[in-house]
Amino acid sequence: MQNRSAFSHRSWLFTPASRPDRFPRGTGPGGTDIVILDLEDAVAPADKDDARFSALRFLGSSSARSFGAALRINGLDTPAGIADIAALLQSEAQPDFVVLPKTETPAHIRILDRLLTSTHKSAGLIGLIESAAGLKEVEAVATASPRLRGLLFGAADMAADLGASTGWDALSHARGRVVAACALSGVLAIDTPFFDVHDGAGLESETIKSIALGFSAKAAIHPNQIATINAALTPSAAHVEKARAVLRENAKGVGTIDGRMIDEAVARKARRVLQAAGFAG
Secondary structure (H helix, E strand, O other): OEOHHHHOOOEEEEEEOOOHHHOOOOOOHHHOOEEEEEOOOOOOHHHHHHHHHHHHHHHOOHHHHOOEEEEEOOOOOOHHHHHHHHHHHHOOOOOOEEEEOOOOOHHHHHHHHHHHHHOOOOOEEEEEEOOHHHHHOHHHHHOOOOOEEEEEEOHHHHHHHHOOOOOHHHHHHHHHHHHHHHHHHOOEEEEOOOOOOOOHHHHHHHHHHHHHHOOOEEEEOOHHHHHHHHHHHOOOHHHHHHHHHHHHHHOOOOEEEOOEEEOHHHHHHHHHHHHHOOEOO
């Protein structure tokens, strides 16, 4: 039986919290799996208070319960971030996820975990790895709390911190570290947005590279990017059938398909394909 929840975290769309007219009204804009209401980079300092009020009011309403909703707060080392957390804890809002920018130590995750637990908030945590300090501690961050659901790679800030370009080759090592940390703890690896909203071919190419590296989700900054991301991250019928064939052969012991030896390592990859397609196995 197909299980939609197994592949409901492919695409994560950033939406400015200062623009309530863009908040989704139902299943989410453009078919995105998760909408991120952004209180950080997308909101000017003068608009932080109004954006916080709008986001929390929306996240406490029935409109936010028919799709995945996340809240990106400001950094824990900023007055705006402290205000975001205080307001969230005192509100009726129940986001599915809280996204923490500049996650640089496991303590950042543990602090948020304790605060959310103290007020009976069920939100999972997404750590945003976007600095050299965060990359240094990425394995410890990935295992910091059972509440952690994933790590999101932030290319723009990481490139600025490293003095690198935002191109794929320049950041491939950093991406690989994030993927490996996520594999270590069994949490979701989410790749950075592709920033040119008019370059569909570039988006598709980068998403395919992300999948090949081990990412199982990708963020977006515009609704027109979602269909490409979802399509790339949803295995085709042919891939699903091949994965099933691999598992059937593996159940007999070591065998071959199309001349390729089938062992447990190949079977593990086949199970991941079926999970990504929304099947239990």
